[in-house]
Amino acid sequence: MMDAAADARAAIASAIDRLTAAHARTEALAELHTPRRFGPLRRAPRFVRVGEVWRLGVLLLAADPIGDARLFATGAVTRARDPRHPNFTSVSGEERREVREAARRAGFDAGATVNFDATALPLDDTFGAIGPLVLRDDGLFVRWNALSPESLAPFDAYLRERVDLLADPPEGS
Numbered sequence: 001m002m003d004a005a006a007d008a009r010a011a012i013a014s015a016i017d018r019l020t021a022a023h024a025r026t027e028a029l030a031e032l033h034t035p036r037r038f039g040p041l042r043r044a045p046r047f048v049r050v051g052e053v054w055r056l057g058v059l060l061l062a063a064d065p066i067g068d069a070r071l072f073a074t075g076a077v078t079r080a081r082d083p084r085h086p087n088f089t090s091v092s093g094e095e096r097r098e099v100r101e102a103a104r105r106a107g108f109d110a111g112a113t114v115n116f117d118a119t120a121l122p123l124d125d126t127f128g129a130i131g132p133l134v135l136r137d138d139g140l141f142v143r144w145n146a147l148s149p150e151s152l153a154p155f156d157a158y159l160r161e162r163v164d165l166l167a168d169p170p171e172g173s
Contacts, residue, residue: 004140005123011156012070015163016063019054022167026052027113029060029072030106032099045098047106053115056162058132058144060118068122073131075117080108 029050035043053060053072060072078096080103103114121131128135132143134152142158145151 004135005127008123008127008140008155011159012061015054015056015061015159016070018163018167019061020063024054024166026063027055027060027115028108029053029062029066029115029118030103030108032076032102032116044105045102047102047108047114047116049106049108053118054163054166055113055115056159056166058142058146059121059159059162060115067120069120071121071123072115072118073121073133075115075119078103078114078116080104080106080112080114081110 029052030047031050032045032047034045051062051064051066053062053066055074058074060074062070062072064070066072078099081100082104103112104110106114108114119131121133127133128140132146133155134141134143140155141152142155143149143151144153144158
């Protein structure tokens with residue numbers, strides 16, 4: 001386990017160096033606070049900015065530690081945008097609209113991507129036990145498709161491929 005953790009730390013450090021040198025696009029990481037209801041009264045949700053991350057598929061990577069972690073499992077995502085007239089098509093649609101509006105009210109630029117509900121993936125005794133990381137006898141793997149248990153890729157190869165795509169995106173993307 002210690003070798004896998006050390007290898008993961010080295011791969012993460014290399015990824016951070018490459019993404020920083022390439023001035024790769026970052027996205028915001030935030031916490032969504034949803035106030036409790038008081039009878040029929042409901043206050044709007046609000047975001048609190050936590051830091052900046054690079055999106056690497058099912059993983060988020062922070063250049064600077066956020067809390068005790070640099071690596072996160074991707075949670076939910078929204079874009080900050082101006083509120084539109086509610087269309088009341090569905091409760092979930094209205095909730096998504098409120099979350100987008102909360103991102104705008106929090107000061108994120110219009111159209112900015114905001115990641116929230118991300119799970120920290122510390123490289124400690126929980127290593128490989130939470131999120132998309134899977135620790136096996138033959139190394140550390142990333143489960144890149146939650147619906148398919150067989151969708152495992154070696155951590156270092158997965159990270160390298162995602163970093164390459166973000167640092168040097170294909171033409172037209």
